[in-house]
Structures are given as C-alpha cells and as structure tokens.
Amino acid sequence: MSTYDPAALECLAAIVEEGGFERAAQRLNVTQSAVSQRLRALEAQVGSVLIVRSRPLRPTSAGQLLLKHTKQLRLLRADLERDLQELAPSAPGSGREDERISIAINADSIATWALDAVHDLVRQRLPLEIIADDQDFTQEWLRSGQVLGCVTTLKQAMRGCRMVPLGAMHYVAVASSSFAQKHLPNGLTAHNFREVPFLSFNRKDDMAAEFVARTFGLKRVALNHLFVPSTEGQLHAVKAGWAVGVLPELLVRPALAAGDIVDVSPGHTLPIQLYWHCWNLESEVLEALTQALIEASARDLDQGNSGR
Template sequence: MNALDPAGLECLAALAEAGSFDGAAQLLHITQSAVSQRLRSLESNVGHVLVVRERPLRLTEPGKVLLRYARQMQVLRADAARELGATLNRDERLPIAVNPNSLATWVLPALDPLVQRGLQEGFGVELIVDDQDFTHDWLRQGEVLGCVSTVAQALRGCACQALGAMRYVAAASPAFVARHLPQGLNRRNFAQLPFVTFNRKDDMQTEWVAKAFGVRDPQLRERFVPSSEAVARAAAMGWGVSVLPELLARPLLASGALLPVLPEVHLDVTLYWHQWKLSGEDGEVSRHGLMDQIGAALLAGARQALHPVPMAGGGDNPAP
C-alpha cells in the first residue's frame, strides 16, 4: 500500500460526518464529483471498498479502520495549526462520545473553558451521545477520538483512565409515594409499579432493583423518557420511580420535589476516559495536544463531581 493521500482521508472523514456525497462536498467546499474521485483514488490505493454507496451511506470495515486514522490526522493538523498560530480552512471537529447522564451533569462545565477557547482558535468539540455501555463502540469504529465509558479495558492504541464513580439513587414524587408506596417499595410491589427509564439500553433501574431486593433479572413496568433531565422531571411529576444520578436528583430532593426511595441502596458506576494515542510524523506520542487537553479537562471536572474510585481502576492495557 502506497502512502495515504491526505485529501482522500479528509474526504472519507467528511463522508462519515455528512452521511452523503452531497453533504461531504458542502463540508469540503468542492464538487460532488471531486468527492467521488478522491474516494475512488483512496480505495484504489488501499485495495478495498471503503464506503457502501447506498442510502444512508455507511463505511465498510476497512473504511472504519481508515476513518480512525483520518480523525487522528485531523487532530494532529489542528494541533500543528494551533502551535503555529495558523488559521484552518474550517473548524476542526473533535468528536467524543459521552453518556447522557454525564452530559446532563458534569461534562459541560468541565469542557466549557476549552470550548470557549476553541471558538477563537478554530476547533470545536462535538458531543456524540449514547449509553455509557455503548460509547466505547463509537471509539472502536473510528467515529470518535475519545469516549466516556464504563469499559475499563483500553483498545490497542488507546489510553484509558478512571474518571470516578457516578452514584445513582432511587426517587419518586411525594404524591406518587403517598398514593403507591404507603408501605414503601418492597419485593412484593416493585413489579406492579412503573419505573421511569431513559430508553431500552438503560438497565440502571433493573440493576438497582436487583441489588435492593436480591432479585435476579427483575421484570419492570417501564415508561421510557429519552432525556436525562426529562426523566428527572417525569419522576417529579409522578410518572413513577426512577433511579437517577445523585448529581441530578440532589436539587430536586433538597427542594422536596422528589423523595428518596430506599436511600440506603445506591449504585456506583465507574466511568473511564478513553482516547487514541496520537503520534506525529516523528512517531512521538502527543502529550499536549487538543485531545490531551480534553482528557485533562474531563478528568478535572470528574474529580470535582464524581465519587472517587480505587487507584487500580483504568490503565493502558490493550484489549484485542
């Protein structure tokens, strides 16, 4: 395989970002035929089909491998431009994946100073949202450069560091408690009561019930509300019991909008920051680039907001 054409890699990243040839052409300010030509040249160079040309457009497995490389090249270019004081043709996108509950609580304050600076320096952080057990898949597929995840094992070529433990507590509105829980939540009634849940990927409610009552694979009546803030609001409106991040529940509990349910039972979920180890042309691993700064900002914010975890958590051991 010959040296990879930077223009072709940029084209591949734009296709992944836009999801179409027309959208990629608009991002790169070139014609659609130029996008097709650059992609064909890159595919010819590597000897693989990189993009399945259908609606919606999707990358093949070789395409995902090169997308990881293309994303890393974009960040290295942004780092070089920042150090040289140069202006980029367009804002470099630094995609990271985070879970909804972190986004609703501590991630935005942690990233705010860096994002404000990026407005001036020509780079932007893009937040991709998925369940904390699935954000790691975005990193594996090359869609993002870093992720907040519950996965403790680092991918090969990635670094992993423990951020802290997000604590979850159960709560319900005073009206719901008075009407449905006069004797409290227990093994006999939990299956008859509604639980407010983010979506079908969210298993926090079932994990909490399993811990609280020693029940294996409990079956719950779930009401899905796909927003962390809206889940808390629905619980306060009396839609059911919800297992919420302590950070999100704390002001509602303090105001009396929510009441604790079995406050002696809580779940601590350890979160980890994963990012690709980026190297320059000399092979040296970057230690002060933009992704390192994003990681440092998230680590500092997590240390202020989350519960500590044992030092043994996290590490750089690669996973197959």
C-alpha cells in the same frame, strides 16, 4: 507507504459522519458527484471498498482504519492550531468542520459534570464535538475510529489506547411526592416494583433494571418502561409524576433538597464506575482533554473505588 489525498480522506469521513453522500456534499461544499469521485479514487488507491452502501451507511474494516487515520490528522492539526494560538492569541481559529475533535460521553455525564470539565477548552476555541450514547456503548465509537476518546464503563484498555479511571457516579431511585404517596406509600420494595413504570433512556438502557436487581438481590428483572431519551427530560418526567426514575444523584440533589421529588429507596444507591479511554498518542490537545476530565471527575465523582 501510500500518501492519501487529505481531501479524499475528509470526504470519506464526511460520508460516515453525515450518514450519506448528499449531506457530505453539502458539508464539503462540493457536488454529490465530486463526493462519489473522491471516494472511488480513494477506494481504487486502497484496493478495497471503504463504504457499505446500506441503510445506514457504514465503513468497512478498511474504511474504519482510514477514518481513524483521518481523525488522527485532525488531532495533529488541532495541536498545530493550539500552538499557533499561543504564539498569536489574536489570530482567529480555523473553525473548519474538518477540524472537529470528536469524543463520546454518556448522556448522564453530559447532564452533570462533563460539560464543566471541557468548558475552558471550548472557550479556548477547541472545535469539540460530543457524541452522546449509553455508557456501556460509547467505547464502540472509539473502537471504530469515529472518536478519539470516550467516557465508558469499560475497565480494560483497548488496543492502541490508554485508560484512566475517573470515579463512580451514584444513581438513586426517585419519584414525585404525589406519585410516591399514591403508588409507593412504603417505598420501593421487592414486592411492588413490578406495579410501577420506570423511566429509561432507550432500549439499550438497563440502569433501572440493574438498580432493582442489586437492591433486592435478584438475578433477572423485568420492568414496565417509559422511554425518554434525555437525562434532563427524565428528571422533568419524574417531577411531572410519570414514573420512577433511576437518575444520577448529582443531577437530582437540588430537587431532593427542595422537596420536588423523593427518594423511594432510601439508603440504596447504584455506583457506576466510569473510565476515560483515548488514543495512545503524543498530543497536547488530547492531554489537555484528559487532564480536564480527570480534574472535573476528582471534584464531582466518588473516588473511593476508582482505582486512582
């Protein structure tokens, strides 16, 4: 089996992660010409094109395999760094960009429970990169080899990965008191939901439509959307009276208790089951991440139907 130049592998990863040759060169502190040369040498060794020169740039199937291999090498180095830190606690961590450990987590988990889960690991100098995406799409980052684990709604374990149920996040429909009094005096119903706008993260986000469909037993729902690409930003917009937000109960609990917002569909919640998927590898770092997420989810998520 061929031995691949680690510098060339990190060059490939930098091109994909930074979205171009120029920014990859800046990150690696080399010239753009050097980046191109390293990539060409790696492609010649593999015998295949590794990057599709499109907008945005994307790895080919062969490129995805090498990208996953590069991430695995990073994980091995992170394990070594962790072991060395235990032997010499006063020694500084590497802090290198190419040691970054990447995971994908849905934005709502980031806004509520997930950051607390990894807090101690970050304090222990784990060079973590969290990529935010919709919970129905985070697994694509893992599938393509760009992250080593993800929090997702996908229940079935992917090939080469293991899956751990985390529990359910409950979503509620909320609005400001003034908005509710003006537009929904009798609460959200099957007859008035089309008359009010709903907040969504982006065009991939179907949380509000799923909440309405399940609450009122409808098959297909068309809503009037306002797009705010931030969970905390959506809560701010709800308080400001922009629209109805279907948000995690964990996030809105303090605002509901304070009377800043109201539940416009009392008694109705949308439970979303979450799962942690990660590469099925022997790794202390990966095991520590997995255990941290399991422990935090046990505290903050509903375990009633989690499968654990």
